[in-house]
Amino acid sequence: MIKSEKITLFHYYLPIYLGMITTGILTMPTMLYKAAEQNLWLPLIVSSLAGYVMVLVVTYLYHRFPGQTLIEIFRTTMGRWIGNFCSALLLGLLIGQAIFILREYQMYVTINYYQYMPAVVVIGLLLLVCMYAVHQGLEVICRSSVFFFPFIIAVQLITCLLILPELSPYRLLPILDKGILYPLKGAVFSFAWYSEFLWGAFYMPAVSVPAKKMLTTGFLFVTATTVSLLIVFFVVICFLGDATSQYLYSFDIVERYIQVSGLIERSSALFMIVWLLGVFVKMALLMFIISVNTAHFVKKISYAKLALPVMLLLLLISSFCFTSMKSMYQNGMFFLNICCLVGNMILPILLLIYCLLFHRDTPRSSGQ
Amino acid sequence: MSVWNFLRQWKGKSKKKTPEQLYLAPEASQMISGSLNKNKRILDQAYQDCADVIQRVIRFGEKGESGALLVYLEGTANVEEIDEHVIKSLQKSKKPVRSLEDMKQALSVTDAQKIKQFADVFKNVSDGKPVLFLDGVPSALILGLTKWATRSVEDTPTEPVIRGAKEGFVESLHVNISLIRRRIRTPKLKVKTLEVGDYSRTQVALTYMDGICDKKLIQEILDRVNRVSIDGVWDGGMIQEQIQDQRWSIFPQIQTTERPDTICAAMLEGRAALFFEGTPNVLIMPTTFFAFMQSPEDYYSGFIISTLLRILRTIFILIALLAPAFYIAVITFHQELIPTTLIMSVIQFREQVPFPAVVEAVGMEITFEGLREAGVRLPRQIGPAISIVGALVIGQAAIQASLVSPAMVIVVSITAIASFMIPHYDLSIAIRILRFPIMIIASMFGLLGVVLSVICIVIHLTSLRSFGIPYFEPFAPFRKKASLDSVVRAPLWVQKQNPQGAHGNRNQSVKGRGQKT
Incomplete structure (x- = not known):
C-alpha cells in the first residue's frame, strides 16, 4: 500500500515535528502556565521523556516487524479478533485527535480573523486541501512539509529575535518556589503532546533505514521539539509573565507587540500564515494515517480513494463536537488527553510488552 | 462483453494503417525495374498532379546509347550542383556506364547510396534528395544534394541576454545540431534521429552526452516519442504536450529554449535535448521548477x-x-x-x-x-x-x-x-x-x-x-549540493567541487539536478 512510496528519515519525522511545534506554541504556554506557572519548562522537559519512549517503541516495532504498519502488527501478533478490535479502537482515537485539532484550528481562525464565517466552512476548507494532499500520497505530504519547514521556523525565530528588547528575564524567577512536584501536574497535558511521536508507526514501511539510525534521528527530533518549545516558552514568560494565563493564544499576543521602525508592526497575518502551514502539515499527516488505517479495514481500496469519505466523516463529526470555546477547552482537552494517552501511548506500549513477553519466537535482537 | 471486445478489436484492426501506408503512395511496395520506361510510368502514376516534381531523362555515352532518369523536387535539391556534378559528369564520362558502380565512379558526388525499392525512392525524394535511375539496372542511386531554404542564424528575440552568446537556433535541424557541435567538441555528444508524424515525417534528433546522461532516460524518451500518434509536427510543443509526465498540469514539465548555450549546459548536466526539423524551439528534459526561474546569463x-x-x-x-x-x-x-x-x-x-x-x-x-x-x-x-x-x-x-x-x-x-x-x-x-x-x-x-x-x-x-x-527538486526533496545552484547561485568553483555528475548513474546523472539552464 504505502510500500511503493519511499521517504527519507528526515521526511519521516519532519511532519510530526512541525505539527507538534505548530499546535504547541499556540496553546501550550497558557495551558502549562495554569498548571506550573513560571516553572512550566519543568513539565515540558519531564514529559519529553514520553517522546523518547515513543521513539523507542516505534523503532523496536520497526525493527521487529519490518514492512508492517502498526495496524498490521496488531493483527499479526494479537490474532484477528483482538487485533481488529485494537486497530478499530486506535482508529477511533485518532479520529478523536483529528476532531480536536480541527476545532482548535477553527477556534483560532474564527476568534482572530473570521468572526462571521461559519465553522463548517473554515474546517471544510482545510479538510479539502488536506484531502488533496492525502490523495497525492505520503511522499507529497512529506515533501511539502520540507518546503514549508524553513518558512515556519524562520517566522517563529524572527518573532523571538525581534521581541528580544522587550523581554525581562526576571519573570522566570523564582525557580521551583513551590517544590518540584507542584509543576509536574502539568506534565499530564504535555505527555499527551509528545505521544504524537507514535504517528510514525503508521507509515513505517515507507522508510528503509537501519533501526539504529531511526532511533538516533528520532531522539534528535524529540530534543529539537523540546528545544523549540522551550525557546518559545521562555519568550512568552519573559514577555507576559503573570498575564500568560489570561491569553488563550499567548505567543500570538507576543508577536503583536513587535515594533521595528513602524514597519513590521502588523505581522499577525504572517504569523497566521505560517501557523496555517503547520496545521496543514499536521492535519494532512493525521488524515493520511486515518485513511491508511481505514484502508486496512476496507480491503482492496487504496487509501487515496478513501480520502474523500474520511474527509466527509471528519467534517460531519467535527461540526457537532466542541461547538463552543468553553466545551472545547474543558471537555475537549480532557477528551484529547484520553485519546492521546490511550491511543498513542498505552495501546502501543501494551503491544510492545506483549511482543516482548509472548512473541519471542522470532529470534531477533531488538533494535534498542 | 466478449462480443463487444471482439467488435472493438475488429473495428480497430480494420481502421488501423501503418504510418508507411499513410504517407507513401500505393506504388511504394514495388521494386525498381530494369526498364527505364516502366520506372517512369510508376513515378508518373505516383506523382500525378505534383507539378513540382522534376523528371529528366539524360542521354549520354558516345552515341547517346545509355539513358538515365533523374527525379527530384523543385526547390529542395541543389540544382547548380546537379547540373555541375551529375549531368555534366555523366555526359563527359569516357568509360561506358553499365552498372551503378560505374555511375558512382563517373559522378563527382560524395553521398551516393544504392536503393532497390520504390518506397525508398519516395522517401528520399520527399527528403529533398535527387534519385537517379539507370537504364537496364534494377536499382537506383540517391544523391545527397539537398538544399532547403533556411533562415540564417540570428539572435534570439525571445530569450535576450546582455552578456553571453547572441545566436539562436533556426528552423533547420542540421544547422541547429552544428551549432551545438561547435560548442561541445567531443564524440561523446551523441545524436539519435527518429521520425515523428504520420504525414509530415518530421525529423527529430535526440542529443545527449554519453557517459553523463542516463541510458534509461534516453530509452524512456525514445519510447514516449515513438508512442506519439500525430499527423504532423510543426513545433516541439505538439510533442511536449503528449510526452510530459502529468499531461493535465498547467506547469510545463519540459523546458523549451532557442539558445545553443542553454542546451549545451543542460547536456553537460546529464539532460537530453530533443530537436525538431522546422522549429527553433528545442526541448530539454528532465527539468525542474527552478530551471524556469533561471536565465543563462546567471x-x-x-x-x-x-x-x-x-x-x-x-x-x-x-x-x-x-x-x-x-x-x-x-x-x-x-x-x-x-x-x-x-x-x-x-x-x-x-x-x-x-x-x-x-x-x-x-x-x-x-x-x-x-x-x-x-x-x-x-x-x-x-x-x-x-x-x-x-x-x-x-x-x-x-x-x-x-x-x-x-x-x-x-x-x-x-x-x-x-x-x-x-x-x-x-x-x-x-x-x-x-x-x-x-x-x-x-x-x-x-x-x-x-x-x-x-x-x-x-x-x-x-x-x-x-x-x-x-519537479520541485532541490527544495522538496531537499538536496544540499543541488540547492547551491537554485534560488542562490554559488560561485562556479564551489559548484565544480561537486563530486556528482560524469557518471552514468541516474541519481547522479542530472548533476545539480534542475539548476543550470
Whole structure:
C-alpha cells in the first residue's frame, strides 16, 4: 500500500515535528502556565521523556516487524479478533485527535480573523486541501512539509529575535518556589503532546533505514521539539509573565507587540500564515494515517480513494463536537488527553510488552 | 462483453494503417525495374498532379546509347550542383556506364547510396534528395544534394541576454545540431534521429552526452516519442504536450529554449535535448521548477549579481502570483493589517469606486492580459498604438472615471512587471493563469483562502515529476549540493567541487539536478 512510496528519515519525522511545534506554541504556554506557572519548562522537559519512549517503541516495532504498519502488527501478533478490535479502537482515537485539532484550528481562525464565517466552512476548507494532499500520497505530504519547514521556523525565530528588547528575564524567577512536584501536574497535558511521536508507526514501511539510525534521528527530533518549545516558552514568560494565563493564544499576543521602525508592526497575518502551514502539515499527516488505517479495514481500496469519505466523516463529526470555546477547552482537552494517552501511548506500549513477553519466537535482537 | 471486445478489436484492426501506408503512395511496395520506361510510368502514376516534381531523362555515352532518369523536387535539391556534378559528369564520362558502380565512379558526388525499392525512392525524394535511375539496372542511386531554404542564424528575440552568446537556433535541424557541435567538441555528444508524424515525417534528433546522461532516460524518451500518434509536427510543443509526465498540469514539465548555450549546459548536466526539423524551439528534459526561474546569463555575470537577481525573481514570482489576491483579501477581510494612515487614504479613494475590490481587480487583470495578448498578435507597425490605448485603460483615465482606485492600478502594474520578470514564458503564463482563481478565492475566504490555495499549488508542484525527477527538486526533496545552484547561485568553483555528475548513474546523472539552464 504505502510500500511503493519511499521517504527519507528526515521526511519521516519532519511532519510530526512541525505539527507538534505548530499546535504547541499556540496553546501550550497558557495551558502549562495554569498548571506550573513560571516553572512550566519543568513539565515540558519531564514529559519529553514520553517522546523518547515513543521513539523507542516505534523503532523496536520497526525493527521487529519490518514492512508492517502498526495496524498490521496488531493483527499479526494479537490474532484477528483482538487485533481488529485494537486497530478499530486506535482508529477511533485518532479520529478523536483529528476532531480536536480541527476545532482548535477553527477556534483560532474564527476568534482572530473570521468572526462571521461559519465553522463548517473554515474546517471544510482545510479538510479539502488536506484531502488533496492525502490523495497525492505520503511522499507529497512529506515533501511539502520540507518546503514549508524553513518558512515556519524562520517566522517563529524572527518573532523571538525581534521581541528580544522587550523581554525581562526576571519573570522566570523564582525557580521551583513551590517544590518540584507542584509543576509536574502539568506534565499530564504535555505527555499527551509528545505521544504524537507514535504517528510514525503508521507509515513505517515507507522508510528503509537501519533501526539504529531511526532511533538516533528520532531522539534528535524529540530534543529539537523540546528545544523549540522551550525557546518559545521562555519568550512568552519573559514577555507576559503573570498575564500568560489570561491569553488563550499567548505567543500570538507576543508577536503583536513587535515594533521595528513602524514597519513590521502588523505581522499577525504572517504569523497566521505560517501557523496555517503547520496545521496543514499536521492535519494532512493525521488524515493520511486515518485513511491508511481505514484502508486496512476496507480491503482492496487504496487509501487515496478513501480520502474523500474520511474527509466527509471528519467534517460531519467535527461540526457537532466542541461547538463552543468553553466545551472545547474543558471537555475537549480532557477528551484529547484520553485519546492521546490511550491511543498513542498505552495501546502501543501494551503491544510492545506483549511482543516482548509472548512473541519471542522470532529470534531477533531488538533494535534498542 | 466478449462480443463487444471482439467488435472493438475488429473495428480497430480494420481502421488501423501503418504510418508507411499513410504517407507513401500505393506504388511504394514495388521494386525498381530494369526498364527505364516502366520506372517512369510508376513515378508518373505516383506523382500525378505534383507539378513540382522534376523528371529528366539524360542521354549520354558516345552515341547517346545509355539513358538515365533523374527525379527530384523543385526547390529542395541543389540544382547548380546537379547540373555541375551529375549531368555534366555523366555526359563527359569516357568509360561506358553499365552498372551503378560505374555511375558512382563517373559522378563527382560524395553521398551516393544504392536503393532497390520504390518506397525508398519516395522517401528520399520527399527528403529533398535527387534519385537517379539507370537504364537496364534494377536499382537506383540517391544523391545527397539537398538544399532547403533556411533562415540564417540570428539572435534570439525571445530569450535576450546582455552578456553571453547572441545566436539562436533556426528552423533547420542540421544547422541547429552544428551549432551545438561547435560548442561541445567531443564524440561523446551523441545524436539519435527518429521520425515523428504520420504525414509530415518530421525529423527529430535526440542529443545527449554519453557517459553523463542516463541510458534509461534516453530509452524512456525514445519510447514516449515513438508512442506519439500525430499527423504532423510543426513545433516541439505538439510533442511536449503528449510526452510530459502529468499531461493535465498547467506547469510545463519540459523546458523549451532557442539558445545553443542553454542546451549545451543542460547536456553537460546529464539532460537530453530533443530537436525538431522546422522549429527553433528545442526541448530539454528532465527539468525542474527552478530551471524556469533561471536565465543563462546567471552564469556569465558573477555569482553575487546572479544570486541577488535570482532572489529578486523569486520574490517577484510570489508577487506575480499573489499581489492582487493579497490586496483583495486585505481590503475585504483584514483591514486591520493596513497601517491607519494608509487605510484612510485607501478608503477615501475606494469610496468613489462602485465595485467590490474583487470585481475591480479581476476586471483590471483581464484588461491587462487582453492588452498583452493584443500586443503579441499585433503586426509590429501598429504595436505602439496598443500601448497608448493601454495606458488609458490601466491608468489615470480609469481612475478619473472612478472605475478603479489608484491603489488597484499600482497593484496591477506591479503584478504586470513581476510577471514579465519570469525568464521563461511557459512558467510566466502558468503563474498568470493561476492568479485568477486565487483572486476569486481571496474574495471569498480572505487570507485563509490565499494560504490554502498556495498550499494546494505546492502540493501539486511536489507531486509532479519530469521524467522521474521530482519537479520541485532541490527544495522538496531537499538536496544540499543541488540547492547551491537554485534560488542562490554559488560561485562556479564551489559548484565544480561537486563530486556528482560524469557518471552514468541516474541519481547522479542530472548533476545539480534542475539548476543550470
